[in-house]
Amino acid sequence: MEVREYTPASDEYAYTFGGVAPVFSVRPGSALRLWSDDAFGGKLRSIDDLSAEKVDLRFVNPQTGPFYVEGAEPGDTLVLHLVDLEPARDWGASATIPFFGGMTSTDRTVSLQASLPDTTWIYHLERERNTVAFEARFGEQRFELPVAPMLGTVGVAPPGGEVRSSLVPERFGGNMDTPQMRAGATVYLGVNVEGALFSLGDGHYRQGEGEACGTAVEGAMTSTVLVDLIKGGAPLWPRIEDDDHWMVVGSSRPMEDSWRIANAQVVGWLSELYGLHPMDAYQLITQIAEVPVANVVDNNYSVVVKVAKALLPTAQAFGGIHAELRALARTL
Amino acid sequence: MEVREYTPASDEYAYTFGGVAPVFSVRPGSALRLWSDDAFGGKLRSIDDLSAEKVDLRFVNPQTGPFYVEGAEPGDTLVLHLVDLEPARDWGASATIPFFGGMTSTDRTVSLQASLPDTTWIYHLERERNTVAFEARFGEQRFELPVAPMLGTVGVAPPGGEVRSSLVPERFGGNMDTPQMRAGATVYLGVNVEGALFSLGDGHYRQGEGEACGTAVEGAMTSTVLVDLIKGGAPLWPRIEDDDHWMVVGSSRPMEDSWRIANAQVVGWLSELYGLHPMDAYQLITQIAEVPVANVVDNNYSVVVKVAKALLPTAQAFGGIHAELRALARTL
Amino acid sequence: MEVREYTPASDEYAYTFGGVAPVFSVRPGSALRLWSDDAFGGKLRSIDDLSAEKVDLRFVNPQTGPFYVEGAEPGDTLVLHLVDLEPARDWGASATIPFFGGMTSTDRTVSLQASLPDTTWIYHLERERNTVAFEARFGEQRFELPVAPMLGTVGVAPPGGEVRSSLVPERFGGNMDTPQMRAGATVYLGVNVEGALFSLGDGHYRQGEGEACGTAVEGAMTSTVLVDLIKGGAPLWPRIEDDDHWMVVGSSRPMEDSWRIANAQVVGWLSELYGLHPMDAYQLITQIAEVPVANVVDNNYSVVVKVAKALLPTAQAFGGIHAELRALARTL
Amino acid sequence: MEVREYTPASDEYAYTFGGVAPVFSVRPGSALRLWSDDAFGGKLRSIDDLSAEKVDLRFVNPQTGPFYVEGAEPGDTLVLHLVDLEPARDWGASATIPFFGGMTSTDRTVSLQASLPDTTWIYHLERERNTVAFEARFGEQRFELPVAPMLGTVGVAPPGGEVRSSLVPERFGGNMDTPQMRAGATVYLGVNVEGALFSLGDGHYRQGEGEACGTAVEGAMTSTVLVDLIKGGAPLWPRIEDDDHWMVVGSSRPMEDSWRIANAQVVGWLSELYGLHPMDAYQLITQIAEVPVANVVDNNYSVVVKVAKALLPTAQAFGGIHAELRALARTL
Structure with a gap:
């Protein structure tokens, strides 16, 4: 079975679900091997790269896609089977972006307090041991953790003509950030527009549940995906x-x-x-x-x-x- | 090592954390074997027993205790190790109490809608297979599920002179309803009053995470517990x-x-x-x-x-x- | 009509609803004139008095009472008419208590951020103009604001044997902190225990809606109250x-x-x-x-x-x- | 001063903020008189018109606009002054749409309960008394209430290429549903895209705070609006x-x-x-x-x-x- 490979150029990244023309069409039953950049667009490469300087929150979670699924109509069920997720770089990055995350006030849970320090952690991948290494930034600790690749973001175009940021998880999937989205999983998404227009990205080399600080071990990923379609039967939620x-x-x-x-x-x-x-x-x-x-x-x-x-x-x-x-x- | 056994009479049940005199004192380092009634006080014994008629929500989760721990002072850490949890009856009960539970409006998340039907399910314990049997009330399905005993409620007296219902989970522990509270677990609770005044109850023969309908497989339980004390070090939360x-x-x-x-x-x-x-x-x-x-x-x-x-x-x-x-x- | 006056000594303050013996009995139809201390127990008297040093959050909102209402039984309706609220001191205090308030993380909406500065504001009462003066602590601004006296806290003993801190607003009333609780208002509270056991306190010389920083212009108050009782008819909420x-x-x-x-x-x-x-x-x-x-x-x-x-x-x-x-x- | 009038045809209604081409350009300093249809697109005209049959929730709150404001750039402040809001029909409509509203479970606050009855109320406008008449549907009561016209929806195109339903209130304004949006009010909205692309609609002949059942006295409205622009100074929220x-x-x-x-x-x-x-x-x-x-x-x-x-x-x-x-x- 042929596997179509696709690596987007950086000017081909999509930052929304909906509102973007498809990069190509795929037939139900086909296989894709998709390279996706990390959530930061690869801009945090060392601990000296700070999110406040390098990251524009309007342009994170770059999506690979969208792809037009032939025959997909509103009310159908898009089926994506994740065959394999392979880290595409030898390092991942995480950061405590000011006023973003779970243990800080945010633009929604607003307070008048100062932000936490803008800090970047780089995790080096040890391929032979299949680990990523946590290295403390405020101390000397170093812990190797098992690689557990997952995709933060898998979604389709929303209904009603809406266009949503690739930071949003919703009925259409999107930035759900669950470790369950790993190799071996089959995802069912209701189709809202002709062609479904699915995309994926935001690879994580590992992530705890809750994604406490707001960013996992963010890493470029090579995802092998089987694409299929069931006529009708659209689930309301992923x-x-x-x-x-x-x-x-x-x-x-x-x-x-x-x-x-x-x-x-x-x-x-x-x-x-x-x-x-x-x-x-x-x-x-x-x-x-x-x-x-x-x-x-x-x-x-x-x-x-x-x-x-x-x-x-x-x-x-x-x-x-x-x-x-x-x-x-x-x-x- | 001696294990002190205690089975409360029904007029010895406690329904609050705090506000109740201790039933006896225990020395740190001792072992207890405690019988506790189910959340309904044993009043739902067949599918014809409806919660609206048999259950008064002010008097549920009857506690066995409280026990006075010798030497325990505010700021200390009460240590309870759950050695063994043994179902004390051959059946458990669950019920969809009107306006109580997660998939209904409640007295807090109020709506004007009618309640869901007040329904009781009885789960029979199969000791040799170590299962409880789900039997549908609106159909014929029957599924045997592994017994996984846990305690819904373990807690101490609250600080500041407060007295709280045994339905409440809080800093002092209480009705946390987590399946993690099972044999093999050690619980650390900050002591708020002299003697700590801990109690336990609300045994579940099994429970899903979330306890969706509000009541697990509620069952009388025999709990073997080691009681210990660490001076100081009180954790803020359990x-x-x-x-x-x-x-x-x-x-x-x-x-x-x-x-x-x-x-x-x-x-x-x-x-x-x-x-x-x-x-x-x-x-x-x-x-x-x-x-x-x-x-x-x-x-x-x-x-x-x-x-x-x-x-x-x-x-x-x-x-x-x-x-x-x-x-x-x-x-x- | 006789008005019974009562000023508690500081060791007569109550800090809970429920769990405290009544100071005296009142007959339905009688009038009381009650002095209540401010939320801080009068301990913040100048801008140099910091909450972290002077205030113990387990002992704030000192209540005047509780009072036993003759004939009051569970299910009855306690009726309190606020005839007059008179500031009992020439100053009020407000403070940004660390990790307490609406524009900071708290012990519930926890974050890892540093607290806001612990700051005290003193408001001087100008009786002839009926104003309190806001005086900036980090600048020179001074704005006189109309006095608008209200009680933060009016409540009865809770049901089910519970005892709750005077910081809590609930079904039993308590620390509702609404500017509607002012002279001319009649409050209806469901009676949960014999005698109702009502108390009041936490006078505010004025308060904005939301009470953003957590403390209003906190001031000792002289409250003239008519007490009455309706048999039955207990409202579920105040x-x-x-x-x-x-x-x-x-x-x-x-x-x-x-x-x-x-x-x-x-x-x-x-x-x-x-x-x-x-x-x-x-x-x-x-x-x-x-x-x-x-x-x-x-x-x-x-x-x-x-x-x-x-x-x-x-x-x-x-x-x-x-x-x-x-x-x-x-x-x- | 000239006032430009505009009444959209029904196929010119917009149902999103963003994603729609402007109907025309306006110069800062100009005046508009805009007709807008009601939230239901005029489809609920009698108490026999039920929302389940007549209303598609993907196409409610039809917007009049969007309008391109000359010179408006991201970071600028759009200024809209509501000169006059005039009911454009002699009746308004309200409805309890199944699983929509504040006193029912919804598609977000989900429960398993049955919906409330799908019911429509028609309010007749008495122009001489300036009232709308509430007429009970389950009884004989009739209460005339003062007309208090407001706009539920005033907004601009969102940032980041997003397109949002006209049901959404957000930073860009939108469906805020506040009675403060009435004649005499000046609204300041941050501009996110060239031309700002503002629209308005969802007139209410009156609305209580909270809009409890989800729909106010929904009515077609003629809104006279002054449009202005301040360079820079964009507020983060309306x-x-x-x-x-x-x-x-x-x-x-x-x-x-x-x-x-x-x-x-x-x-x-x-x-x-x-x-x-x-x-x-x-x-x-x-x-x-x-x-x-x-x-x-x-x-x-x-x-x-x-x-x-x-x-x-x-x-x-x-x-x-x-x-x-x-x-x-x-x-x-």
Whole structure:
């Protein structure tokens, strides 16, 4: 099976979902290998590169894409299977951008306090040990941490003619920043416009849940992706399936609303999969849901509600396409 | 080592943290085996028992205790190691109490809508398979789920002369409703009053993260607990340690505030354990924290921030008392 | 009509709602003249008195009371009519207490930032002009502002055996910090325990809506109050009536929940007063409610929803007791 | 002075801020008289017109515009003075749209409950008495309420290439739904794109604070507007000035964040106007701010923080342009 490769030039980066012409068309069933720059556009390369000087928050999370999916119409379900995520550089960067992040006042949770120090951390990748190294900036500590590549941002064009920054997580996906978005995961996104116009980027070599300071180990990434399409069946919010879990990502504010959104979608999904009455599905997830927070730093906070497949009888979502794509991925 | 057993009579149940005289004194270093009734006081015994008729929300989560810990003074750290949690009945109950829970309007998130149906589910325990059985109330489905016993409520008397309902999770612990409160866990609670006056209850035979409908598989529990005391060192918020993780539980509203609380405490804890500057600890947890939601249904929402010990060099918290208590537990 | 006067000694101050023995009993229909100390217990007397040194946040908002109301039983309605509020000192104080207030991170909305400077402002009362003078601490500006006395805190003992700090606004009233609590207002509070056990304090010589920095022009106050009782009819949340408005105060977090609470109560109140269906009352308040924020700084945020009597036909709440107490007040 | 009149055809309505070509250019200093349709596009004309059948939430709040302001560049301040708002029909409409509004679960604050009944209210305008009549749908009550015309929506194109629905209130203005947006008010909006591209619509014949059910007395409106431009000085969030108050509108979630935003902006504004240190301005607004809630129903909640000019010495904002435009308005 052919894998189409694409590396955007820096003037081809997209900074919004919607509002950008597609770079090319892809047929459902095809494979892509996409290079994406890091969230900072590669501008933080040493600890002396400060975000206040190098980063313009209107132009972060550069997207690779968008791609026009042939035949995709509003109401359809875009299916993206992440076959492989490979760090494309030997280092990643993280930074405490002034008034951005979870443990500081922000432009929304405003205070009159001074900002935290604008600081950059560089993580060196040790490929043989598959680690990135945390090196303290205010001390001498050095801890190697396992590489765990993920994509912060996967999304489609929004409905209603809206155009949203690539910093936003919403119904259309976007900057959800969940570690669940890793190799082996299949993402289901409702299509809002002809061609779906999906894009991806914001690779993380690893990220904790919540993404506390606002930036993970941000790194350029080479993502191998299978693209497919299901006619109809558009989920209201992004769903993720891997071999072990069904998941929904809700993104809103306050964080309890993100949770309510994802929870209701999981209730609906389990109702479909098992013929459960919503009240029974509600009862069931009360006892079995796992709820890892994704991000508490973006303009919407994202919460994942997930259900372990092992707890329930076998069932197939979206016609069993996840298993098909897993099998197909092995042939690449 | 002697284990003191205690089963309260129903007129000995406590329904608050603070405001109740201790049932007896315990010496630091001693072991207790405590029977606690379920959150409903055992009143929901069949699917025909409705919460509206049988449950008075002012008298739920009956506590076993409080216990006076000898020598405990404000500013000290109460240490409770959960050796074993054993379901004390062959069934548990769950219910969708009108206007209580996460997927309904409540007395706080008020709406003018009608309530969801007041429904009771009974879970039968299969001891040989170590499962509880979900049985649908609006359909025929039946799924057996692994038993995973935990305590919803562990707490001490609050400071400042306050007395709080056993439905409340707060700095003093209380109704945190996290599945992390299971056998093998050591809980650290700041002491606010002489004797600490701790109590526990609200056993769950299993619970999903978030406790979506507001009630887990509620069941009477026999808890074997080691009680110890560290002079001074009181943590501001409850900390939990097990063999694999350091954890802090934050409880407030909105849910992002619960997360901020727990995150800041973990920053502080890692700073202590590794001599990290707070900015470095902030950066580090950004890449390694796990954030499972505990409850989104109580009058404070609880979020756990946890760090896997395996990711960092060996370190000892509270003088290594967790390992000591684990060893001691094996002798019981 | 006799007016009973009471000035507590400083060791008679109460710092909680509930948990304190009454200072004396009052018969419904009687009048009290109560001296209350300021929120800081009078400890901030000059700009050199810093809150970090002089104020212990566990002992602020000293209450005058509690008073036992004869015949008051759970489910009854305590009626307090504020006849007159008179500044009892010639100065008031305000302070930006570290990590307390609305434009700073707090112990709940935690950040890692440094606190704002601990600063005290003293407001001198000009009795002839009826003003208090704002004097800048970081500049030379001086603005005289009209005195507008109000009580931050009016409450009864909570239900369920709870005891709450006098910093808390809740169903039982408490630290609502709304400028609506001024002379001419009648407050209706549901009785939770025998004797109601009401107290008041936290006088403000004036306060903006939101109480942004966390402390108003805090001043000792002499409050003349008529005390009455209606058997039954306990409102779920505090209601206030004056000559012009019906009002309800909701207190929770996040702030939209405070609003939802108060809104639902006003829907219910208008339904009672005019025989409206709740859907019609909901529609009506959509077009006529006024919603001044009360506080965004306490452990619950308080929002007032009010309806101008002039917009609707004449109606009587609680049997027209407000008008009766207004008339009675004129005889004092 | 000439007043340019414009009534859009229904296929000229705009449903977004940004993403729409301007209908014409206006020179700073000119006057416009603009007809705008109601939020429902005029589709709810009787109580038998139900929102579920007639209203598509992707196409509500039709905007009149956008207009290209000559010379406006990013960083400039667009100045719109509302000279007159005149109801353009003899009736207005309001509706409880399923899962939209403040006293119902929504697509964000999700629950599993059934929706409230989809109901339409028609308000007849009595021009001689200047009232609109509330007529109960579930009873016989009829109350005439004063007409108090305002615009729900006034905004410019967003920055960063974003395009936002006309349901959204944000930094660029938009659907703020505050009764302060009435004749006599001057609005200051930061310009984000060349020409500013402002539009307006969503006239309300009256609205309570909070807009509880989600829809005011929605009515077509004829708005007379003076358009002006100040080079530079773009405020971060929308400011409003009238003869009596300085105001800022903050829009976010949760509602305390809207308040924090507006409060910080008022601190900054008073600091500019009076040379106050931010700490002194913070202290000052603590004692003088008024905080009327605007909306708690849109995808951002809006809160107004306002300061009465009468409390402070005379000062001029934006070079005194409000007074100039007031004078100019009298000449129309």
